[in-house]
Amino acid sequence: FLNAFISQLPADAKILDVGAGHGDFADIFDGRQYYSLDIVPYAEVDLVADLGAVNPFKDNSFDVVVLMNVLEHVYESRNLLKSISRIVKSGCSVVITVPFLLKVHQAPFDFARYTPYFLEKMAEDAGLQVESLQGYYDTQYLLNESLGNAWQYSINTQPKPQQKVAKTLVFIIQRLVNWFGKVTRKGFIAETQSQINPAPVGYLMVLRKKA
Incomplete structure (x- = not known):
């Protein structure tokens, strides 16, 4: 602009x-x-x-x-x-x-x-x-910020078995969010x-x- x-x-x-x-x-x-x-x-x-x-x-x-x-x-x-x-x-x-x-x-x-x-x-x-x-x-930006908050402040406070599952899910969701960003305005x-x-x-x- x-x-x-x-x-x-x-x-x-x-x-x-x-x-x-x-x-x-x-x-x-x-x-x-x-x-x-x-x-x-x-x-x-x-x-x-x-x-x-x-x-x-x-x-x-x-x-x-x-x-x-x-x-x-x-x-x-x-x-x-x-x-x-x-x-x-x-x-x-x-x-x-x-x-x-x-x-x-x-x-x-x-x-x-x-x-x-x-x-x-x-x-x-x-x-x-x-x-x-x-x-x-910018929906992609907001979703990635939320995932970053979850990774830094929420997941790391959980027991290690839950951390492993949660981090795997965040990785998968982040890939989906990035694809989502390519098809949204x-x-x-x-x-x-x-x-x-x-x-x-x-x-x-x-x-x-x-x-």
Whole structure:
């Protein structure tokens, strides 16, 4: 999605990547007016700042602000989004991805999982309109995560004869899950449809600042 979205922007669009970390998405912005920012002084970032506390940018500075799997690591995420709303230009976009059914990561700085209703309300409070909100679905991933949990936390607590049987079953089921993944679809589904199956791996939200 991000590749396609960025390719449609004007050549002179100014882009801010908040929570850029080690630059996992930097290649997508190659050749663009791209600025990477993080609260941690990684070697790959251009700017170090906590936008939720002190925002060093002028109002209406950027055409696009992206936060790729960042909000869950920000304790005051609502303050951060309000701060970002100030520096994105009127009529321009904020692109956000967040996990939903994903294990705790980057502990102890993993603070939240967001429902679509919270995301919509947070955007509204920040003065941003929801242009699109989609859930990302990957049944194979979720099944494999469940099998991994069983292997690590459940099977190893059983007597050895039961462990042997259970591990054999997990091996067989995992093969079936991988085959299942080859014949099922994964990807983004519009939020109106996801109400029928509300179990996404995460959400993608595109917001627009009111003109």
